[in-house]
Amino acid sequence: MRSLLLKAVGVLAVIWAFGRVSHVMSSVFGAAAPVAWLVLLVILVVVWRFSIRLRAARPWSWWPVFGAPTAVFWMLRTWAAACEELGLSVPAARSGRFGLVNGPAGGLVVKGSPLKVVAPRRIGLRIRENGLELRVRLAPGQTPAQFERAAEGLAHAWRVHRVRVEAVRPGFVTLVGLGFDPLRLPKPRREFAEPHPMAELPNSTEDGQERAEYSTDLVMPTMLEATPGDLSVNVGIREDSMPWLLDLMRRPHYLVCGATRSGKSTLTVRFIAELSRRPVGLVGIDAKNGMELSPFGPRLSALAVNRTEAVAAIEGLLGVLELRSMTCRDYGARSIWELPASVRPWPIVVVVDEVAELMLAADKPGKEEAVRCIQGLIRLGQLGAALGIHLWVSGQRFGSDLGPGATLLRAQLAGRVCHRVADAETAGMTLAGLPAESVIEAQKIPADLAGVAVAGDDSGAWHLVRSDPLDITEAAALAAQYASLRLDLPEVEGGVQRVRLGGGW
Numbered sequence: 140m141r142s143l144l145l146k147a148v149g150v151l152a153v154i155w156a157f158g159r160v161s162h163v164m165s166s167v168f169g170a171a172a173p174v175a176w177l178v179l180l181v182i183l184v185v186v187w188r189f190s191i192r193l194r195a196a197r198p199w200s201w202w203p204v205f206g207a208p209t210a211v212f213w214m215l216r217t218w219a220a221a222c223e224e225l226g227l228s229v230p231a232a233r234s235g236r237f238g239l240v241n242g243p244a245g246g247l248v249v250k251g252s253p254l255k256v257v258a259p260r261r262i263g264l265r266i267r268e269n270g271l272e273l274r275v276r277l278a279p280g281q282t283p284a285q286f287e288r289a290a291e292g293l294a295h296a297w298r299v300h301r302v303r304v305e306a307v308r309p310g311f312v313t314l315v316g317l318g319f320d321p322l323r324l325p326k327p328r329r330e331f332a333e334p335h336p337m338a339e340l341p342n343s344t345e346d347g348q349e350r351a352e353y354s355t356d357l358v359m360p361t362m363l364e365a366t367p368g369d370l371s372v373n374v375g376i377r378e379d380s381m382p383w384l385l386d387l388m389r390r391p392h393y394l395v396c397g398a399t400r401s402g403k404s405t406l407t408v409r410f411i412a413e414l415s416r417r418p419v420g421l422v423g424i425d426a427k428n429g430m431e432l433s434p435f436g437p438r439l440s441a442l443a444v445n446r447t448e449a450v451a452a453i454e455g456l457l458g459v460l461e462l463r464s465m466t467c468r469d470y471g472a473r474s475i476w477e478l479p480a481s482v483r484p485w486p487i488v489v490v491v492d493e494v495a496e497l498m499l500a501a502d503k504p505g506k507e508e509a510v511r512c513i514q515g516l517i518r519l520g521q522l523g524a525a526l527g528i529h530l531w532v533s534g535q536r537f538g539s540d541l542g543p544g545a546t547l548l549r550a551q552l553a554g555r556v557c558h559r560v561a562d563a564e565t566a567g568m569t570l571a572g573l574p575a576e577s578v579i580e581a582q583k584i585p586a587d588l589a590g591v592a593v594a595g596d597d598s599g600a601w602h603l604v605r606s607d608p609l610d611i612t613e614a615a616a617l618a619a620q621y622a623s624l625r626l627d628l629p630e631v632e633g634g635v636q637r638v639r640l641g642g643g644w
């Protein structure tokens with residue numbers, strides 16, 4: 140009855156609006172009203188064509204003007220029908236009841252009035268930068284999972300790119316309809332305030348002299364205090380148009396997987412470039428002869444370019460770990476962040492590029508080195524979080540086929556980023572522990588969208604994301620600019636140099 144009434148009101152409103160426009164046309168244009176109608180029609184067609192072109196070229200501008208009103212219209216128009224079709228409607232509280240009863244002559248007859256269903260109640264609508272957000276109250280017995288199963292149907296009904304279901308609090312869900320794919324044409328990067336004043340180095344010295352270059356000895360690394368905020372890095376955009384933040388305080392270690400040309404290196408470049416300007420030590424392990432990480436050389440405390448050097452670097456880092464744990468013990472601290480600022484060391488991020496190069500070896504000495512690498516990395520993973528040593532491990536795949544210890548190491552890497560992968564198994568391994576939908580999404584990443592990935596963590600939360608590309612020469616310039624922030628780690632650099640000069644570990 141209510142929906143019938145609403146429909147009637149809608150039809151009457153359209154007739155009334157049409158009448159008003161006709162009236163205005165006749166009174167303003169008189170006999171030329173038909174021509175005015177024609178002009179209006181042409182304008183409407185032009186606007187419609189323009190909106191299609193705007194959508195393709197500038198979806199962020201298209202959405203608030205054209206996309207959002209259209210999506211809201213379709214959402215309102217199809218809500219009841221879509222919910223019924225998708226199994227989200229529930230019996231109305233005072234709906235009629237019916238049942239089968241024994242009829243005369245032994246047959247069965249239906250008695251009562253038909254059961255009525257109602258769609259779940261919408262309690263709030265908000266237009267987002269790239270979508271709309273509909274808050275819905277769950278009917279008794281309903282779960283967010285039911286809405287997740289219906290999400291694809293709702294996306295079609297609302298004519299939007301995708302519908303995501305967010306369970307905000309018990310009893311409610313938020314349906315986020317994304318008007319377009321923000322990862323295909325990401326919004327230009329917004330620079331967020333750097334968490335550390337280091338980002339705004341003064342360009343003149345205290346005595347008023349102009350500083351010739353950014354990177355000078357005037358920036359004394361030891362005088363800078365690291366804060367937990369330095370470990371939160373904005374590396375791109377999430378599908379819901381929020382910045383994609385990697386927070387090493389929350390997830391101390393990351394695993395980045397993806398097929399070749401899927402965007403792993405681009406993400407790593409952005410990650411290192413962002414860290415370069417903060418009080419963070421950087422160590423590179425790139426067993427592909429340093430091809431990927433050597434542009435960052437001036438900012439790296441050490442760069443191992445083969446497996447033998449990697450063993451030296453990892454064992455040097457274990458030495459650093461040992462020293463830090465002794466300092467913490469002396470001060471009764473459980474992590475470096477509890478140490479007094481005067482003795483608190485900077486965090487160190489160890490970037491391992493193409494981990495398979497470290498772990499797959501053909502000969503016996505190579506295998507021994509591989510075992511030492513993996514065991515060292517596992518130990519860094521276990522103890523590093525509290526002692527400020529973080530791992531960033533990337534590779535095409537990361538399965539037990541990489542050798543003993545691979546699964547244990549993977550378990551330490553709580554932060555996960557899965558780019559386009561070559562097979563379903565790799566997606567499953569990378570996103571192990573995350574909801575099954577995340578694995579399905581990772582397999583759907585199209586080949587023409589390099590840099591798009593599923594990012595998740597051990598809390599079960601996941602998002603579709605895209606890294607913000609940074610030209611490698613620009614990133615290298617940044618690393619050189621902040622070379623004075625290079626953390627001196629003699630235990631690590633000394634070991635790598637000894638191996639490089641022909642000595643043992």
Ligand SMILES: Nc1ncnc2c1ncn2[C@@H]1O[C@H](COP(=O)(O)OP(=O)(O)OP(=O)(O)O)[C@@H](O)[C@H]1O
Nearest residue numbers: 398399400401402403404405589590605606607608
């Ligand atoms: N976020 C992004 N946006 C736009 N283009 C990207 C993005 N990420 C990667 N690309 C492009 O995709 C291509 C491959 O990227 P990249 O080298 O990072 O892949 P990869 O996974 O490291 O490959 P490989 O394993 O072969 O080194 C590059 O040309 C790069 O410019």
